[in-house]
Amino acid sequence: MQRKDFLRNGIIAALGISAVAPLASSCKKDDTTAGSGSSGSSSSGSSSSGASGSCTVTPTETEGPFPTKTPSTLVRSDIRGDRTGVAFTIQIYIKNKNNSCAALANAIVDIWHCDKDGYYSEYGGTSMQTVDYTSVHFLRGRQTTDSNGLVSFTSIFPGWYQSRATHIHVHVYNSAGTSLLVTQIAFPEGSGSAVATVNSSAGTAYGYTKGMTGYTYNAQDTVFSDDSTGSEIATVTGSVSAGYALTHTIYVAA
Amino acid sequence: MRREERIIRLCYRKIIDNSSTSTWEKYVFDDSYSEFMMQFQFYNQKKEYTTFSQVITNVPGSEKLHFLVSTAIVGYIKQLNGIVPDVLNNSGKHFLPFKNFRFEIINSDVTDRSRHKVAVNFFSDPLIWHDTIGSQLLVSTGDKKDKEEILTEMFSIQPLLSIYSIR
Numbered sequence: 001m002q003r004k005d006f007l008r009n010g011i012i013a014a015l016g017i018s019a020v021a022p023l024a025s026s027c028k029k030d031d032t033t034a035g036s037g038s039s040g041s042s043s044s045g046s047s048s049s050g051a052s053g054s055c056t057v058t059p060t061e062t063e064g065p066f067p068t069k070t071p072s073t074l075v076r077s078d079i080r081g082d083r084t085g086v087a088f089t090i091q092i093y094i095k096n097k098n099n100s101c102a103a104l105a106n107a108i109v110d111i112w113h114c115d116k117d118g119y120y121s122e123y124g125g126t127s128m129q130t131v132d133y134t135s136v137h138f139l140r141g142r143q144t145t146d147s148n149g150l151v152s153f154t155s156i157f158p159g160w161y162q163s164r165a166t167h168i169h170v171h172v173y174n175s176a177g178t179s180l181l182v183t184q185i186a187f188p189e190g191s192g193s194a195v196a197t198v199n200s201s202a203g204t205a206y207g208y209t210k211g212m213t214g215y216t217y218n219a220q221d222t223v224f225s226d227d228s229t230g231s232e233i234a235t236v237t238g239s240v241s242a243g244y245a246l247t248h249t250i251y252v253a254a
Numbered sequence: 255m256r257r258e259e260r261i262i263r264l265c266y267r268k269i270i271d272n273s274s275t276s277t278w279e280k281y282v283f284d285d286s287y288s289e290f291m292m293q294f295q296f297y298n299q300k301k302e303y304t305t306f307s308q309v310i311t312n313v314p315g316s317e318k319l320h321f322l323v324s325t326a327i328v329g330y331i332k333q334l335n336g337i338v339p340d341v342l343n344n345s346g347k348h349f350l351p352f353k354n355f356r357f358e359i360i361n362s363d364v365t366d367r368s369r370h371k372v373a374v375n376f377f378s379d380p381l382i383w384h385d386t387i388g389s390q391l392l393v394s395t396g397d398k399k400d401k402e403e404i405l406t407e408m409f410s411i412q413p414l415l416s417i418y419s420i421r
Contacts, residue, residue, distance in 0.1 A: 056412045060346030067278040070329030072289060108292075122318055129324065130353055131331055140325070171296060177288065179295035 074110065074142040078154040081138030085116040085156030086198050086206045087243025092185075094149045094172055096254045103149030104254050107180070108173040111153060112140040116207050118161030144175075157198050157244055159208060165221040166195050172252050180252040186224045186233045187246075189217055194236040194244045202240045262393070264350065264378040265418035266338050269360070271371040278339070282327050287370045289326035290362050293319055305369075306362040323372075324357035331355055331374070338376045341415055344390060344408040351379045351395060377418055 090111065096104040114120050121138045129136045139158075143151035160166045168185040187195045197203065199212050218224040224232055238244035270279045270286075290306070297309045297316040309316040338350040354377040363369040381393040390408040411417075 056410065057342045057344060057346045059342060059348075061348070067281055067330060067333050069281060070285075070333070072285070072326040073328045074325045110292075122321060129321075129355065129357075131328070131336065131355070137325055137328075173292060173295075177292045179292075179299075182296060182299060 072142065073137050074140055076141050077143055077152055079111070079139050079141035080154065080156055081121070081136075083115045083138045083156050084207060085159075086203060086208070086240050088155045088157040089243065089245045090153040090155055090168065091245070091247045092151050092170065093247075093249040094145050094151070095249060095251050097251050098253050101251065103145070103147065104252065105145055105147045105149060106175040107145045107149070107252070107254065108142060108175065108177065109145060109151045110140070110142045110171040110173070111168055113155070113158040113168040114161060115139055116156060116159040118159045118210070157194065157203075157208075159210065160195075160199070160215060162214065163216050163222070165189070165216050165218045165224055167221075167223070168246075170250060172250060174254055180254055181250065183250060184223055184232065185246070185248050185250075186218050186221070186227065188233055188236055194238065197240060198244075206240065260383045261380045261421050262383050262417050263380055263419045264338075264341075265416050266341050266350070266376045266378070267414045267416075268340060268374045268376065269371065269414070270374070271360075272368040278330060278333070282330050282372070282374070283370065285326040285330075286323050286357075286359075286372050287362065287367060289323045290319070290359065290370065291364055293322040294362075294364055304363060304365050306359055320358055323359060327357060327374070338378060341412070342409065344410070349407045349409070350376075352376045353379060 092109060092111070094104045094107045094109060095101045112120065115138065121136060121140055139155060141153050141155075143153065145151050158166055158168065166187045170181075170183050170185060171179065172181045172183075173179055187193070189195050196212065198206070198208050199210060199215070218227070218233070227233070234246045234248035236244055236246045270282050272283070274280060274283055294306075294309065297303075297313045297319065303309050303312065306319070309319070336351055336353065337348045338352050339348065341348065341350045343349040356375040356377070358373045358375065360371040360373055361369055362371070379395060381395055383391060383393050384406065385392040387408065389410050391411065392406055392408050394404050394406045396404060
């Protein structure tokens, strides 16, 4: 009888949940007798322990495929995921101020930027994600610098959003994962620049439909406005049809 | 008791912490902790904090850590081949299909690995709930076709397994 009560209560609780917010409580451990599913003491399944379902069936199959060590889905050089836009390659050199500005090998470099419409892949922990991560983790990537201090990514040309100039976020770590620098890469601007061209009628066919009305230029950007020497501005070459290539050097103290 | 057929989705909340023992759980524990250690630094650039709860309380946007750290464990979710772990049918076999999950950091501390604790919430694919027999739910995963035999599963609701939605 107690089991039936448990079941009925479970169903009533399930009916009571509305949408996302109560999710945590609806799926929360509140039974300290939780078994791991492998307790062998009640394998018959017919024993009436009286506990609220804490005994479970003993597994009758062999352990599934043995798990294998797998890197983060961030570790990839093609970060496009399911996003489309003007072709774009990113080459970032990391150099060490503490070593005569020599190339820094084995540094871990995370980058992330928005899509052509100005959206990031971000999920705040309040909704589900699918196993197919490409639609979730787009335009984020992680690479480790080679002996030249270089990391390369394949992406799409970033769009822009209100109050910010076009930019790429970069987080550089040493090989142990300790943060060395959090920074952003700015883009050249003005007539003929990649930013101006992609956001002109030339980019419309690729889905860049915002134009430049309301765009925030580097001088007004909250992050780049103090960059008087332009050291945060990358070199960007190419065309809409052939794609653009960004090259930039970042100096860290390692 | 007989009832009208309903469509339900189940949620299984798998908690992984320092006491977890299986290889899969240890990989999820280790890799999510390493990723947390890396991503945490973005939200702690002034080096003021040491725990997950401190940044969640004090740093705007830090709730993205759930998502950012989840990148470390997606590969292990894929290795489950779309079957929820631990939950067994009455024959002692894993049977519950899923495509959706939600990774969650419950607690963590960059100075104390043993305080790292995470959860993976597995949301099952929709199941047709045909009947309840004793303490067992009788469900099937396929669409019912007229006059065709349909294969079913029987299982008990167990700790950390709930009915997430119903229609």
